[in-house]
Amino acid sequence: MDAIRFSCMICLLSMVSVLHCQTGYGTGQHGVSVQFPSIVLLDIEPGDHSVNLEISAPTEAGNPVTIGSLATDNTLWMNYTSALSSAASSRSVTVQLMSGSVPSGLRLRVQAAAFSGLGAGTFGTPGGTINISGTAQNLLTGIRGAYTGNGANTGHRLTYSLQIQNYGQLAGIQTADLTIVYTITQN
Numbered sequence: 001m002d003a004i005r006f007s008c009m010i011c012l013l014s015m016v017s018v019l020h021c022q023t024g025y026g027t028g029q030h031g032v033s034v035q036f037p038s039i040v041l042l043d044i045e046p047g048d049h050s051v052n053l054e055i056s057a058p059t060e061a062g063n064p065v066t067i068g069s070l071a072t073d074n075t076l077w078m079n080y081t082s083a084l085s086s087a088a089s090s091r092s093v094t095v096q097l098m099s100g101s102v103p104s105g106l107r108l109r110v111q112a113a114a115f116s117g118l119g120a121g122t123f124g125t126p127g128g129t130i131n132i133s134g135t136a137q138n139l140l141t142g143i144r145g146a147y148t149g150n151g152a153n154t155g156h157r158l159t160y161s162l163q164i165q166n167y168g169q170l171a172g173i174q175t176a177d178l179t180i181v182y183t184i185t186q187n
Contacts, residue, residue, distance in 0.1 A: 039083040040091065042184045044076050045152050051076065053162045055106075065170065067162060074159040078112060078140075080184055081147045082121070089187040091143040093124060094136035100178035105169030108132045108178070109161045112139050117154025121146025126156065132180060143184070 054070040082091055095110055102108045110130050115123035124140025140156065148155035164170070 036083065038085070038088070039081055040184050041082075042078065042080040042093065042182060044158070044182065045079055045150070045155070046076075049075060051160050053108075053160060055162060055164070065164065065167075067164065071162040072159065073161075074157055075152075076158045076160075077152050077155045078158055078182065079148045079150050079155040080124075080143070082143050082184070083145050084186070090122075090141065091124075091184055092138050092187055093140040093143070094183050094185060095130055095132060095139045096136040096181050096183070097132050097134050098179045098181040100176055102132070102178065103174070103176050105164060105166045107163040107165045109163055110139065110180070111159045111161075113157040113159070115148060115156055117149040119146060119148040119154065123148065124156070136183065139182070141187070 051073045053073060056066045056068045056070060058065060078093065080093070084091070093112075097108075108131070110132055111128065112124075112126040114126060122142065122144035123146050124143040126140055127138050130137050130139055
């Protein structure tokens with residue numbers, strides 16, 4: 001009789017294991033909240049560089065003042081990071097003369113090149129060459145979620161140039177120190 005009881009106990013233990021495995025199935029859930037703030041950052045690289053533009057004097061009397069290689073500079077790069085909601089309008093970058101004045105008879109111009117580098121997203125579209133003045137003007141438009149990469153050689157290359165606007169006003173030109181400001185804004 002002892003042998004019969006022993007085999008019944010094994011049978012009961014096997015049935016308990018099967019029942020335990022079947023009750024192990026189920027689901028669970030919980031909510032997750034994700035917060036993604038609106039982000040907008042802009043800088044000009046390299047940060048320690050100033051643009052120096054010069055007009056070349058003619059070497060022979062009667063020849064015009066020339067705009068040579070010293071009147072152009074393309075060593076600066078614009079970097080930005082932008083994140084905004086899908087319902088928000090795109091962003092633009094404006095350029096404006098904040099202090100100082102362009103010497104009479106000259107025009108200071110800037111042009112942003114198309115994006116180049118290692119970033120990703122929807123970059124700004126350059127608006128062509130801008131005659132810099134005290135009024136903010138769109139340099140780039142259509143920026144959405146994007147990052148340009150950081151530093152020189154990534155982002156939008158900026159090319160500054162001088163242009164003679166009026167020879168009659170060139171007399172007495174001296175050095176002019178100017179402050180140019182770039183602002184990224186929501187459209």
